[in-house]
Structure formats: C-alpha cells, structure tokens
Amino acid sequence: MPLALSSLAAPGLTLAERELACRRRGLDGQELALERGTDLAAVRASGARVLAVRAGALGDPAELAAASARLGAPVSVAADAVAPEALPGLARVFARAGGRLLIGRPTDLAAVAALAGALDALGPAGDAAALGIAWELRPSTERLADAGAVVFAAGPHLGVVRLHGGGPEQRAQDGRGVGAVLRELALARYAGPIVLCPSEPAQLPAWEAWLRAEPRVRCGDRGARRIDLDVRDVEPRDRLDTILGAYRALEPGATLHLTVDHDPVCMAYTLEATEPAGSFEFRTVEDGPEVWRAEVTRR
Amino acid sequence: MSSIDLDIRIVPPREKHPTIFKTFDALAPGEGFTLINDHDPAPLRHQFDATRGGQFGWTYVERGPVVWRVLIEKSR
Numbered sequence: 607m608p609l610a611l612s613s614l615a616a617p618g619l620t621l622a623e624r625e626l627a628c629r630r631r632g633l634d635g636q637e638l639a640l641e642r643g644t645d646l647a648a649v650r651a652s653g654a655r656v657l658a659v660r661a662g663a664l665g666d667p668a669e670l671a672a673a674s675a676r677l678g679a680p681v682s683v684a685a686d687a688v689a690p691e692a693l694p695g696l697a698r699v700f701a702r703a704g705g706r707l708l709i710g711r712p713t714d715l716a717a718v719a720a721l722a723g724a725l726d727a728l729g730p731a732g733d734a735a736a737l738g739i740a741w742e743l744r745p746s747t748e749r750l751a752d753a754g755a756v757v758f759a760a761g762p763h764l765g766v767v768r769l770h771g772g773g774p775e776q777r778a779q780d781g782r783g784v785g786a787v788l789r790e791l792a793l794a795r796y797a798g799p800i801v802l803c804p805s806e807p808a809q810l811p812a813w814e815a816w817l818r819a820e821p822r823v824r825c826g827d828r829g830a831r832r833i834d835l836d837v838r839d840v841e842p843r844d845r846l847d848t849i850l851g852a853y854r855a856l857e858p859g860a861t862l863h864l865t866v867d868h869d870p871v872c873m874a875y876t877l878e879a880t881e882p883a884g885s886f887e888f889r890t891v892e893d894g895p896e897v898w899r900a901e902v903t904r905r
Numbered sequence: 906m907s908s909i910d911l912d913i914r915i916v917p918p919r920e921k922h923p924t925i926f927k928t929f930d931a932l933a934p935g936e937g938f939t940l941i942n943d944h945d946p947a948p949l950r951h952q953f954d955a956t957r958g959g960q961f962g963w964t965y966v967e968r969g970p971v972v973w974r975v976l977i978e979k980s981r
Contacts, residue, residue, distance in 0.1 A: 781919060784915065786924065788912065797910070838918075841943075843943040
C-alpha cells in the first residue's frame, strides 16, 4: 500500500523538488497531474517515482493510454468523465497500449457497486483488467460509515485511493473515520497506492508548509517545577521524544501537564516500561473524546 | 495473496491506536500485518504488552530514520 503525494498538493514545486519532499516525508512516490505539454520523456529521465497519473479530462483516450503505459502507472479521471457505454471501447484502447484507466467514484456504495458491476460485465478477458476504479475519498465532507462496504464492492477493481486530505489536514479530519477506512483496506489486502491530495485549493499553503517542515524535538529545561506541554501541534513523529524530554526535565515532585488529541494511556505504559518502578504518578484528568489531559508527577 | 499493510501515518491521531487494535483483533491466529509509521511505535508496543501480553509477535522490518515497519503477528 504505497503512499503517494499528488502534484496537485505542491503545484509550485518542480518534479525534482516534489521527489525530494516525498523522500523527506517517507512517501513512496508521486501522483503526476498531466498538464498540456507535460514532457513524459523528461518525467521518465528525472527518476521521479510516478505511482499514479491524473488527467483532468479523458481527452484523446489513445494519448492518455500511451501516457499511462509510458509512465508505467495507472491514470485516473474524474467521476463524470466516462459514460458507461464507452467502457468496452476504452478497455480495448488501454489494453492495446499497455496502460490502465481508473474511473473516479466518491464514497457512495451504489455508485461504486454499479461501476464494479459494469466492469465485471466486460468479462474475464484481458481487456477488462485495463480498467478500474479510483476511489475519491473525502473525509471532510463524506460520511464514511459505508467504507467497508465500498471496499468490498470495489473488490479487485480498486486501483487507487485518492485521499482528499491527510498531511496537514489530518487533525481537522480526526474522528471522521479515516482509521476505519485504512483498516478495511488493510484487511482486504489492498496493495494499490493511496494518493494524498488537498481537499480544496485554500489548503495549499498548509501543504507547502507541511512538505517543508523539518523534524524537530523540543525538550524542557532541566529542573523545571511545572511544565505545560500541548503536543497537539507537534507532529506524531516528534511526540514521544518531546514528552519524554519534558518529563525527564522535571525535578522530583514537579508535574508535567500534558494535553493530547488521543488517549494518552500509551504514554503511561511507556513510562512504566522505561522509567524505574514507582518513580512517577500518572493521572488522566480529562478523558476525551476530543481532548485528553494527563498529569505526570515525578517522584 | 498479498500481505496486510496498515499505513498508520495517514490516520488522524485519536483514531490511530483504536485502528491498530481493531485490525489486530480481526486477525486469525497465525496471521499478521505490517504496520507502517513515521516514528518508532514503541509506545504502542508497551500498550500491546499491557493489554495483549503474550498474544502477539513484534518484528521490526524497517527502523527509520523516516519510515518504520513492524510485522505484528497474532500468536497461534
């Protein structure tokens, strides 16, 4: 299940700059949104890892099929770009070129099931595999309660999941059900890419900052009497070191007042495992569902 | 058959651990999944020890510095 960054998330960056940003973020590659005059030879020569391609419209299907084959990645188009009766012809064009076309569908069980049925009806011949489904997943606006059924209905036709959010928008989407979607995809052994793209253009500055952010670790000053630490704005990758750094800066008898956006019970278990027995007292003073506060007193 | 991969990096903070434990609980004995994360999930392991001690295997497949992969298996 590779993770890819859509070029739509960083339109100001060059292909090479996006590749660098992906590597720093540990992302496995990019989704390349084709523009008029995209130089496919230059894309290939750049060494950028293109895991998916995006086209604004179907345009000339043969040209799109050739681009998909050339880049070795499936191309997705928006939900309304393809009429059902065009499917057999498109399957032939893409199969002949060696490309793959993924047709967009929102988190809508009926719409996904209908498209999967139409793809099944193309028959088991080789051409049918040249078409598939691109799931346009919008946690900020969609109800995700049906996600498990959508994964099941799409079945082997699911070729890409385009997550409109994640990255810097992840916190705003907390509690919307993204975790359940990922669980269903994992248990269905989905192995295709998940593409991160901004939910709306207004989010672009946040994406740029997110892509440029360096890992950081903040530690408290040694010998502190009281430390107030809100890690909600600290990226998950930096949280453990930040919290342990603050805890270890406490002088005996002092208390760390911790604010987090998830159940901090894992921190209590971590302290039990890493600190001497009886050397601290952990109290949860606010127990969710959106904000948790804990007090850790060093003995 | 491909493996079960759970990329927890794109799951929002308060959904992360519940998602992981629900995935683990859905496994059959002897099955496992690969957890992918952007930091060492050591706190999670301590939580596994405390709540599912002796019922799981924990094998690092990749140890940073950018991505961590852990194979978490349900004991037979």
